[in-house]
């Protein structure tokens with residue numbers, strides 16, 4: 574689905590992500606773990622096209638189109654950034670409609686216990702509800718690839734399970750799913766774990 578080869582990133586000369594190889598395949602739920610600061614978010618931002626690597630290659634494979642990841646639509650790639658990043662001026666329903674390219678997604682909002690909040694804007698719901706709406710937005714167009722950064726970090730146990738059930742369902746229908754998480758519940762439900770070590774701090 575997507576191959577990353579030797580992808581790396583530094584900020585101001587300080588490594589944020591050591592060169593990483595990663596292959597994502599259809600139907601598999603992969604969890605990315607590692608200590609705080611090891612580069613999980615950096616890797617996900619690069620894989621999702623929200624950040625540019627300093628080096629390495631990102632190769633999309635069918636059913637993804639042969640375009641750079643930052644040009645993919647929500648139908649190809651659903652992304653849940655750590656920052657959540659919903660459009661503040663749109664309701665939750667309209668955030669989903671924008672990703673889907675038309676109305677829909679009511680059943681996803683219901684499944685995430687957000688149905689009664691569909692007409693509210695992100696600023697009018699809790700952080701956990703915003704995060705679940707971001708999960709719904711990532712899944713609403715049934716993308717081939719789903720990337721989610723700590724998608725249960727603001728959830729209670731029960732809601733975390735709802736989120737995980739939907740991410741697992743995406744993998745069952747054939748999506749490749751990559752999740753960064755510290756949550757043992759996420760790790761226990763993954764098909765594969767990829768662990769990042771903290772990069773050595775550059776001398777001087």
Ligand SMILES: Nc1ncnc2c1ncn2[C@@H]1O[C@H](COP(=O)(O)OP(=O)(O)OP(=O)(O)O)[C@@H](O)[C@H]1O
Pocket residue numbers: 584588589590607608609610611612613614615616
């Ligand atoms: N925009 C940035 N400018 C400078 N340094 C950054 C920037 N983004 C991340 N870093 C640094 O890069 C390293 C990796 O950060 P990243 O957020 O990818 O780690 P992480 O494994 O996701 O951490 P956490 O588990 O705490 O979310 C950290 O040392 C961080 O301080």
